[in-house]
Amino acid sequence: MTWGVIATGGIAHAVTADMIKAGAKVLAVSSRDITKAQTFAEKFGIERAYGDYHDLLADPDVDIVYVATPHGQHHEVVLAALDAGKHVLCEKAFALTVADAEEMIERARSRNLFLMEAMWTRFNPLVRKVQQAVRDGEIGEVRMIRADFGFRHAFSDSDRLWAKEAGGGAMLDLGVYPVALTHQILGVPEHIHAHGSLAPTEVDADAGIFLAYDNGAHALLSCSLVANTGARAEIVGTLGRIELVDPMFNPTAVVINGVEHTIEDEGYQHQIRAVEECVAAGLTESPLITWENTLEVLRTLEEALRQLGVSYAGVK
Structure with missing residues (x-):
């Protein structure tokens, strides 16, 4: 089970560090600035860096994507990830509007893919x-x-x-x-x-x-x-x-x-393990x-x- 990380901001750094501590395999990262993606990949020992999240979503070896973009981009990125056949962990707040969130969830349901808001508190x-x-x-x-x-x-x-x-x-x-x-x-x-x-x-x-x-x-x-x-x-x-x-x-x-x-303090590790367990069990939520x-x-x-x-x- 391999992960791709979309965006390279502060929350992406924190969660990726805990992914690695939890034993998750992080294969790829993307950023609109390829240099940032490469720097991020080098820091965490990630094999593949992309300058566009669409390129990461096209990677057949990525199973799950963690969406760490600002809230305003969640709707677009999550729909694209689901359409690419990827399971998704999306940062909170999940979407800007209820209507956007409903569309994201319906897309996951129709694709039979796992989708979850990264409300890590519930796993503490x-x-x-x-x-x-x-x-x-x-x-x-x-x-x-x-x-x-x-x-x-x-x-x-x-x-x-x-x-x-x-x-x-x-x-x-x-x-x-x-x-x-x-x-x-x-x-x-x-x-x-x-x-x-x-x-x-x-x-x-x-x-x-x-x-x-x-x-x-x-x-x-x-x-x-x-x-x-x-x-x-x-x-x-x-x-x-x-x-x-x-x-x-x-x-x-x-x-x-x-x-x-x-x-x-184990940070995001409980959440990461829970996502992998859900995906392994064939759950969509x-x-x-x-x-x-x-x-x-x-x-x-x-x-x-x-x-x-x-x-x-x-x-x-």
Whole structure:
């Protein structure tokens, strides 16, 4: 089972390093700048470097592609990869719009190929332990979730985090984590309320998100590119509470009813192994992050963005 990596940015470096630690075979990498692809290949001992992702997709020896491009390119690249017969692991946020995500998923279904959003948090052993503790009633009925993810990032209209065509903004890059955690614990909210500010590029600079459930449970979430909020989460129930220590999206420590549980940081390795196991088993989606899970979270994000006055419809 061999991998191809599309794009050579920071996230591609981090994930590729963990692919190799996990024992995955990374055969090829592509970048619009062939020099960057060659440098990346040399750094990680990758055999083949391409200056166009279409050339990588045409490589018959590549089984799975990891799409590490900015969000704005996910739709185009994933469809091309599926049409080329490749299984796909696509970075989060999965797509700019629900409609784009639905098309990507339908293409995977029609091609009978594996496709998964790279929501690595769901594969973290401590996050799985937290979910099981909630299911087992260790903190009683969950009544509230608080989660934040924010940092200061200097504004530049050419920076991918601020550029609308790249899918910039706090919500898709950072807010996806608190929202996904809330969905994982409480499910799909009945009510969504968002408030925040916009950058000159018409993407969200920060946002507060209130997710409410008909039983009275609720989540107070925030994401920001203008303030260093940290990345912590707390789940409060009628009988106790759980804290996910910073960084909540990849915790190495959680506290369940006052008892701390820790693990070594293995980064993306759990996710990579899970993808290979799913592909080997002939699955088209992961049971830990199903296509419907991805769509549910994206629907919440899209509605929150709509309330902020942000739309990515038609952005390519």
